[in-house]
Amino acid sequence: MRGFLASSIGVTCAAALALPLTPPAFAATARPVPAAEAARPAPHAGTPATTPSDRRAAEPSAAGSTQSLPLEPLTRDRATPSAPATEQGLPRRAVRHFSLVGVVWDDPDAELHGRVQVRTRTAGTGTWSGWQDVETHNADHAADPDTPERASGRVRGATAPLWVGDSDGVELRVLSESDDSATDSAGHTSGTRNLPAAPPLPSGLRLELVDPGEDDAASSGDEEEPRAAGGANAENSALTENSALTETSAVAEASAVNADLAPFGATEIAALSRTETEQEYLALNAGELTERQLQAKPYVGPRPGIVTRRGWGANEGLRESGFRYTKKVKAAFVHHTASGNNYRCSQVPSLIRSIYRYHVKSMGWRDIGYNFLIDKCGKIYEGRAGGVAKPVLGAHTLGFNSNSMGIAVLGSYGATKPSKSAVKAVARLTAWKLGLYRVNPKGKTYLKSAGSNLHRKGKKVRLNVISGHRDGFKTECPGRKLYGKLGSARSKAARYQGR
Numbered sequence: 001m002r003g004f005l006a007s008s009i010g011v012t013c014a015a016a017l018a019l020p021l022t023p024p025a026f027a028a029t030a031r032p033v034p035a036a037e038a039a040r041p042a043p044h045a046g047t048p049a050t051t052p053s054d055r056r057a058a059e060p061s062a063a064g065s066t067q068s069l070p071l072e073p074l075t076r077d078r079a080t081p082s083a084p085a086t087e088q089g090l091p092r093r094a095v096r097h098f099s100l101v102g103v104v105w106d107d108p109d110a111e112l113h114g115r116v117q118v119r120t121r122t123a124g125t126g127t128w129s130g131w132q133d134v135e136t137h138n139a140d141h142a143a144d145p146d147t148p149e150r151a152s153g154r155v156r157g158a159t160a161p162l163w164v165g166d167s168d169g170v171e172l173r174v175l176s177e178s179d180d181s182a183t184d185s186a187g188h189t190s191g192t193r194n195l196p197a198a199p200p201l202p203s204g205l206r207l208e209l210v211d212p213g214e215d216d217a218a219s220s221g222d223e224e225e226p227r228a229a230g231g232a233n234a235e236n237s238a239l240t241e242n243s244a245l246t247e248t249s250a251v252a253e254a255s256a257v258n259a260d261l262a263p264f265g266a267t268e269i270a271a272l273s274r275t276e277t278e279q280e281y282l283a284l285n286a287g288e289l290t291e292r293q294l295q296a297k298p299y300v301g302p303r304p305g306i307v308t309r310r311g312w313g314a315n316e317g318l319r320e321s322g323f324r325y326t327k328k329v330k331a332a333f334v335h336h337t338a339s340g341n342n343y344r345c346s347q348v349p350s351l352i353r354s355i356y357r358y359h360v361k362s363m364g365w366r367d368i369g370y371n372f373l374i375d376k377c378g379k380i381y382e383g384r385a386g387g388v389a390k391p392v393l394g395a396h397t398l399g400f401n402s403n404s405m406g407i408a409v410l411g412s413y414g415a416t417k418p419s420k421s422a423v424k425a426v427a428r429l430t431a432w433k434l435g436l437y438r439v440n441p442k443g444k445t446y447l448k449s450a451g452s453n454l455h456r457k458g459k460k461v462r463l464n465v466i467s468g469h470r471d472g473f474k475t476e477c478p479g480r481k482l483y484g485k486l487g488s489a490r491s492k493a494a495r496y497q498g499r
Contacts, residue, residue: 064213064315064353066361067096071103071205074173086198088205089173097123097168098209100339100354102161103134104362106204108150110157112136113199114176118162121169128169135160135338135412137475143365143395144402144450145457149324154364157202160338161210161358163351170209176201208362212353215313250316254309257323257387260284261303267311269388272303274498281436284389299440301431301496306372306388307381312349314356316385320366323386324393326402329437330445332430333397334486335370335408335469336478341416345377351410352381359395369395370408372429378421380429383408389436399452400461400472405433413479426489430466431496441466441493466490 073085103116116134121127136159143149176198255264260283262269272280281300282289309316343351356368370383371394383406386392396406407429409422430441439445443465451457452473461472468486469477 064357065096065211066357067098067209067211068104068362069095069207069209071172071174071207086176086201087173088201090171090207092119092128092169092171094121094169095209096211097166098164098170098211099166099350100161100163100210100212100358101134101170101172102159102208102210102358102362103172103174104156104158104204104206104208105202106156107202108142108155108157108364110202112157112159112174112202113178114174114201116159116174117172118164119171120164120167123166123168128171129164132162132164132340134162142369142398144399146450147401149366149395152364152366156204156362156364158358158363161355163339163343163354165342165347170207172207174201174205208358210354210357210362212350212357213313213315215349250319250321251310253321254314254316254385257385257390258308258382261389262308265310267308269303269306269308269382271305274302277301277303277432284436293438297498298435299438299497299499300435301428301493301498303432304380304425304428306429307349307379308388309382309385312352312381314353314385318357318360319368319385324366325386326391326393326404328403329391329405329433330439330465331400331404331447331463332434332441332466333400333404333406333469333472334426334466334478334482334489335396335406336413336482337373337408337410338412338477338479339410341376341411343375343410345375345379348375348377348379348381348410365395367395369406371396371405372407373410374407374422374425374429375410376419376422378419378425380425389433391437397469397472399450399455399457400447402450403447409478409482413482414476416479416481418482418485423485423489424492426466427492428496430489431493434465434493435497439465440499441497442490442499447472464490466493 069090071088071090074087074089075085101118101120103112105112114136116136117131118134119131120129122129143155149155178198252264255266258266258269261280277300278298280303281298282294337355339351339355352368352373355373359365359368367384371392372383372388373381375381382388384392384394391403392405394401394404394406396408397404407426409418409426411418427441434441444462445465446460446462449455449457449459449461449472454472454474455461463471464486466486466489468483469475470483
């Protein structure tokens with residue numbers, strides 16, 4: 001694969017020159033509207049009285065943004081009022097439009113022992129949802145210890161993200177609980193509120209409200225804060241132009257790494273027949289195969305169709321520039337995103353943009369953590385940038401990101417069965433990608449642990465080539481129902497490879 005890794009470098013430079021240098025119109029027009037200029041929309045019936053900070057949060061904003069709101073103590077121990085609150089949250093309030101929520105905190109090594117629940121108001125109807133649980137155990141989805149991404153100083157602790165759809169109101173409660181405490185269905189009995197054994201909540205808790213932006217504007221500028229006015233306009237104009245040039249280069253870079261598989265700027269990498277895939281395999285591995293391997297029939301599954309980052313509207317200006325690779329792909333770890341199943345397949349580009357923004361802007365990662373994502377309709381999406389056929393280093397399975405790839409099925413599969421289409425897509429994707437590296441999906445492999453709560457650092461661990469996240473880390477991921485389908489995915493993938 002070395003020839004393939006090198007072949008796209010020249011393409012990147014040429015492709016960047018082919019893209020327009022004019023800053024996208026969206027970047028110049030989509031800044032948040034200052035409160036003095038904006039007419040506040042009429043509140044929905046039943047909306048509680050709002051404070052000035054609520055009103056500021058409810059002002060119109062650029063599409064594709066993150067609102068980060070610090071949590072407030074909801075209860076305190078009267079005997080020791082200075083003690084850290086064991087319950088924090090936000091009262092019901094109006095906010096700018098968002099579609100995905102999550103909670104972050106300062107220390108990525110700190111754990112949130114407790115329960116996070118959120119209610120949201122549907123935009124347009126004004127209907128409030130019931131309380132929804134947010135998955136708190138998310139530290140196992142991360143870059144490996146001692147890697148530049150982990151040691152960047154930007155990484156934060158975080159819950160899993162939860163997709164709630166287009167919303168304009170929110171209420172949140174975070175309750176500290178001891179690991180062995182019993183909790184009722186609401187999580188708010190008087191007994192659980194005052195458990196003496198409840199650990200303190202992590203410091204710096206914030207609610208992240210993510211707006212994924214529109215499909216046709218998502219790849220344009222990133223508006224988190226209003227721009228300064230007055231004499232700074234010329235400077236800001238220059239910064240905008242420089243930002244647009246950087247964005248243009250990043251878009252070219254992300255597309256060029258797939259240049260051997262699809263035309264530059266393609267929104268989807270087309271599926272291939274078995275014969276076409278075998279020809280592609282020989283081309284990608286040119287100079288690396290022995291004479292005997294060249295004569296043998298390759299065990300590689302037909303390449304499936306893959307929606308590119310451009311296809312789902314990635315804002316390439318969000319991520320760090322450049323790519324990081326591992327040596328090879330020896331295993332595939334299957335995950336669920338734990339973001340809920342209440343999404344339509346037509347919403348998936350928005351859902352992925354939201355997860356991408358949450359991983360980068362809220363959690364401090366260099367890019368989205370997964371190498372690929374699959375929706376419940378069975379469509380496959382490119383994840384972390386660097387090339388779908390290449391060994392891109394992800395941040396998906398703490399301790400085992402090297403020499404592996406991470407596949408996330410969008411949804412929560414602890415109690416819900418994954419669709420047949422999604423399981424089939426896992427099999428098709430692994431049959432192709434593992435086949436490029438001459439790996440049998442039904443086989444076993446050894447990976448060296450970089451350190452996890454299940455395998456000590458340096459230990460060589462024998463794993464299924466297609467493993468669940470829980471095989472490398474003590475976690476519920478990818479959910480009991482999806483984990484139970486991995487045997488079927490292995491068998492199907494082997495058949496796709498012709499084994």
